[in-house]
Amino acid sequence: MVRVVIDLQGAQTSFSRNRGVGRYTIELVKAMALDSRGNEIIVALNGAFPDTIEAIRAEFDSILPQENIKVWQQFFDTTAINPKNFWRKNVGELLREEFLNSLEGDIIFSTNLQEGIFDAACTSVKISPTDSLICSTLHDVVPLIYPNAYLKESTMRTWYDEKIDFIKKSDIVLTDSHSSKVEISTLLRIPMEKIHVVYPAVNHAIFKPRSIGIADKKKLLSQMNISAPFVMYAGGTDLHKNLDRLYSAWSILQKDILGSYQLVMVGDGLKREEIHHRNKLRKLGISDNVVFTGHVNDEELVMLYNLCDLFVFPSINEGFGLPPLEAMSCGAAVLASNTSSLPEVVGHQDALFDPYDDVSLAKKMERALTDSKFRDLLKEHGIQQASKFSWDMSARSLLTLFEVSVKNNSSIQKPSTRRDSIQNIINYVTSISSSLSFDDNDLINLSASIAETFCTRKDCQRTLFLDVSSIIKLDHLAGIQRVVLAICNELINNPQKIDIELVYTTPNDPEFYRADALINKILRRAQEHVSNDWMEFCPGDILLFLDLHPGVAISHQEKTQFLRNKGISVYHVVYDLIPVLKPEFFWSDLCIEFKEWLLAVSKSDGAICISRSVADELTEWLKTNSPKRLRPFKIGWFHLGADVENAVPSRGLPDDAPQVLAQLAARPSFLMVGTVEPRKGHAQTLAAFELLWADGVDVNLVIIGRQGWMVEMLLENLRPHHERGKRLFWLEGISDEYLEKIYAASTCLITASEAEGFGLPLIEAAQHKLPIITRDIPVSREVAGEHAFYFNGKEPADLARAVREWLALYQSDRHPKSHGMQWLTWKQSSQQLLDLILKE
């Protein structure tokens, strides 16, 4: 088995990612990963291009484990065209090499060494000693063949020469064609046996003959201003593309052909330079029937290849010449010049012309446009020829080359050169510090880059970070905070499959800190050691926003994307979606913030909901609200625990507790547990009990919970209620111990809530074998199943009727019993949560 480390900067830089190099990089490496034949593929990315990382991770999502995508960080500019970056460029190159070496590949493969002139890519070979074989692709030597066009400037020349030296130092040189191989060997004096040809290819699933509907054809052609049958060119504008001769040949075509066809020039650069090209065309008198489309996407490009009558590629020198292959693959008739690699690509003598001879090109075009048999022959041959080039075949031949090379290399005994990467960089920087200019900021940024690139955490175990930013600030714990505490308590106090750290942050601080105070509280140890260490995340770690602190999640989107780029999975626990689904129960600012929070959640790796109902609601909500994603958003669910004894219970009974408990025992007592807020249905319940009391039904209503929001009208009735203290009880902020006793003294639990994430009181009631009357909402069915009595309707009479019916059943012992209800302990609940996260 060979471990191949692949530098994917060729798919990252603005210079290459939208060109042939970018496509070569992605398609070849994907094909290698898809059929790795037991070899291990590791992909390395430069963190200086953060916007590209998510897209690349998405490309490899189902074909390579995400942990095989490694990212090094480079918080400084190394653009080679700027001479001020010289120190930074040198240091960046070493940082990259040390990182790639640290991945311990048998082979380090760069899909394009010629990167970094206009952006912060760094490439080099063997600045640092390595045990790995180095394989580099040199796509062509066009700049060496046309130095006046490309290498006139000294900065460019120096940069290019340096890259050529790196090619020479590579153990294996890849190139795209036999023609290139000969040029490289001749111009760079590299032995032929060191250079290997791996052909680029096309994705045959995309570039294929297609039948295009009349409407689509009309739409595309009108969008591109094409108004006649057309001959097409696609590609760059460089001098060696030989466009002047194409124009000249076009101008000498027979008049009837010129009058019937348009020449369509496809490409970004062509459009940018349209004025310049138009001037030339005007002089030739053919400006009117030449169209410049500008940038086209893959879909449009395939349609144009399919629709053109002829594709012409007059380039004098190509390392490979991808456009003619794409065109052939789409079934277009293709003509190309008979120089460099193009005969290898096109593979048919009759399809070639002399690119230095306008007349030869014009004649060939005339023949192809007037002789339908010849055109059909070209088309037929093109499809056949294109099928000989596939990324699968290229990947297979490359992997074979790697396997053989590594086998041969391992037979040579060499001392290992593996060293401490960080120390190595420090030594190198020290050695160049007296000769190159840099400042303190450079050292700061280099230090940050090194620390983020190499995991320096002691014993580097995979860690689950639980964000507890909300509960760490709160004195009293309500629903969600109690859940957070119970899960933390369970995970911290018991050995787990993964290291657990509790962390917190604030909206204004991008960093996370160890929540020492909370850990001490959970471990019931003195608050002596409160260092609140700055936490460092390493690839493979997981950050779970267990706590609900919308401000933190919203403000940390950039940080969490940085972490995701680096290989840390980020998840959120979603407790409910009530503020977006039923905004009438909350104030508008909260609803706005909650929606913003959900959008932040939807940009992470996934959400873990506290019930299947919430997971379903989230799935539905995301269908219409989710921002565009490149990788799938994972949604899972678990159930909360309900064993009070393990949930760090609060203690204490008020003085009047015995008297209240006695009153509850005196008649059937109906209990409501939860914050007094509109959605909980307190108003409907109180009104229902007023009806019952008025009808002479002798029952208690016990409300446990603090005053929430938007309940002023209810409280105006509740506080001075004539039954208060007699048959109506409202107990605010009681301890868990007191709540336990009230459960024991009650007859039935009422949950009249119109929306719930989970409904913990249902389970708590079941634990106390307390029967339940609950509103018929999905989560109640999910949690309580057949073990509760359900009611519908929002009128007091609806609930009053339900209570009467339930009392009748209760008196004959035919009411649904809650004690058969399935519920989890916090240990089981935490385990469910952990399993969900680790399953990923």
Next chain:
Amino acid sequence: MLYVFQGTGIGSGMSSSIPQTIRRHIGGLLSPILARLIQFTLAHPTLKIRALDWIFRYPVLEEWLYRFAVEGGLVTRGMTVRAYSDPSKLTPNARIIYNNLKSAIELHNKRD
């Protein structure tokens, strides 16, 4: 934390020291012409290299032109480099590396 945007390889500074009067003139009459000039230069690789080579000799002009190009949408903010400027903002491990780097360089310089 500072975010530096790079598009063409032109430097990262964003402040401008070009006199107000010149800026006003460029902002008014000359800006379309300058924009076309930049567009044309960026579209021609050889010219672009020559222009950048020359511009890098004049940091103030470089900064100003870069800002003009970014604000005018002429330059794509293709690459983002996150940069730090304060050692106290570094993580503990980065700070240790920073201190090690500094002392190693100082020691090396003393020996020289």
